[in-house]
Amino acid sequence: MISNTIDLYYFTGTGNTLLVARRMVEVFEQNGRIVNLHRIENSDPSAVDLSHVIGLAFPVAAQSTFPLVWDFARTLPDADGTKIFMVDTVSIFSGAIVGPLKRVLVKKGYRPIGAKEITMPGNWFPGKVNKDRNQRTVARGLERASVYAGRLVDGTSHWLRVPVLSDAFYWLNSRPIVWRKLAEIGEKYRVDREACNGCGYCEKLCPVGNIGYDEYPSFGPACQQCMRCIAFCPREAISVPGKKYELYRAVKIKDLLGEWQND
Numbered sequence: 698m699i700s701n702t703i704d705l706y707y708f709t710g711t712g713n714t715l716l717v718a719r720r721m722v723e724v725f726e727q728n729g730r731i732v733n734l735h736r737i738e739n740s741d742p743s744a745v746d747l748s749h750v751i752g753l754a755f756p757v758a759a760q761s762t763f764p765l766v767w768d769f770a771r772t773l774p775d776a777d778g779t780k781i782f783m784v785d786t787v788s789i790f791s792g793a794i795v796g797p798l799k800r801v802l803v804k805k806g807y808r809p810i811g812a813k814e815i816t817m818p819g820n821w822f823p824g825k826v827n828k829d830r831n832q833r834t835v836a837r838g839l840e841r842a843s844v845y846a847g848r849l850v851d852g853t854s855h856w857l858r859v860p861v862l863s864d865a866f867y868w869l870n871s872r873p874i875v876w877r878k879l880a881e882i883g884e885k886y887r888v889d890r891e892a893c894n895g896c897g898y899c900e901k902l903c904p905v906g907n908i909g910y911d912e913y914p915s916f917g918p919a920c921q922q923c924m925r926c927i928a929f930c931p932r933e934a935i936s937v938p939g940k941k942y943e944l945y946r947a948v949k950i951k952d953l954l955g956e957w958q959n960d
C-alpha cells in the first residue's frame with residue numbers, strides 16, 4: 698500500500714496533464730492520502746521530501762518528454778528506496794520515456810511503483826479540433842487515471858520497462874537537434890498586434906522564461922513547444938506562420954492560474 702503523503706509534481710502545457718493529475722489527487726484523497734500538488738517548473742528537485750511518495754506527471758513530447766521535465770527528474774537527489782510513480786499523457790505514441798525514466802530513477806535509489814500512459818487529445822498544432830471526440834477521449838483518460846490511482850493506493854500498479862526499443866527511441870529523441878528544431882519554430886511565433894492587448898499572460902505562462910515583453914511579446918531561442926502561450930492567450934493573438942491549426946486547450950486559463958495560486 699502507498700504511504701500516507703504523496704508529492705505529485707506535474708508539468709502541463711495545455712491542461713491535459715493537469716486534468717489527469719487532479720483526478721488522481723481526488724482518488725488519493727478519497728483514500729485518505731495527503732497530496733501536495735507541485736508544478737515542476739517551480740520546484741527545486743533537490744528539495745523534494747524523500748520520506749513522501751513522489752509522483753511525476755507530464756505530457757509526452759517528441760516520443761519522450763520536455764527537457765524541463767527531464768532536467769527535474771535527472772536532478773532529483775539520491776534516495777534510499779523512496780517510492781516513485783509516473784503518469785504521462787500522450788496523444789498517439791511515446792516509446793522513449795517509460796523505460797529510460799525508470800532506469801534513471803532506479804540508479805538514483807528510488808523504488809518505482811507504477812507507470813501509466815494515458816491517451817488524451819493531441820495538442821501540437823491540431824489541424825482541426827473535433828470537440829466531441831476530444832470530450833470522449835478526455836472522459837476515457839480520466840477514467841483510466843482514476844483506476845491507475847486506485848491501483849497505486851492498493852499496491853497493484855507496476856512500472857514495466859521496455860528495454861531495447863525504448864532506449865533506442867530515447868537516444869533518437871533526446872538529440873539536441875530535435876529540440877533545436879522545435880525551438881526554431883518557437884522563435885517564429887507571431888503576435889497579432891491588433892489582437893494583443895498587452896495582458897502579459899504569455900510571459901507569465903512560459904515555463905522557461907522564453908517570452909520577453911516590451912509593448913508586445915517577443916520570443917527567445919529557448920522554446921520547448923509546450924504550447925501554453927498559444928493555447929491560453931486570451932485574445933488568440935499568437936500564431937505560427939505557415940501552420941494551419943485550431944487552438945486546443947483542456948482547461949481555462951483561470952484553472953491554470955488558479956492552480957498556481959496554491960503553490
Ligand SMILES: Cc1cc2nc3c(=O)[nH]c(=O)nc-3n(C[C@H](O)[C@H](O)[C@H](O)COP(=O)(O)O)c2cc1C
Binds near residue numbers: 710818
Ligand atoms: C511539442 C509536442 C510534441 C508532442 N509529441 C508527441 C508524441 O511524440 N507522441 C504523442 O503521442 N503525442 C505527442 N504530443 C501530444 C501531447 O503529448 C498530448 O497532447 C498531451 O496530452 C498534452 O498534454 P498537456 O495538455 O498537459 O500539455 C506532443 C505535443 C507537443 C506540444
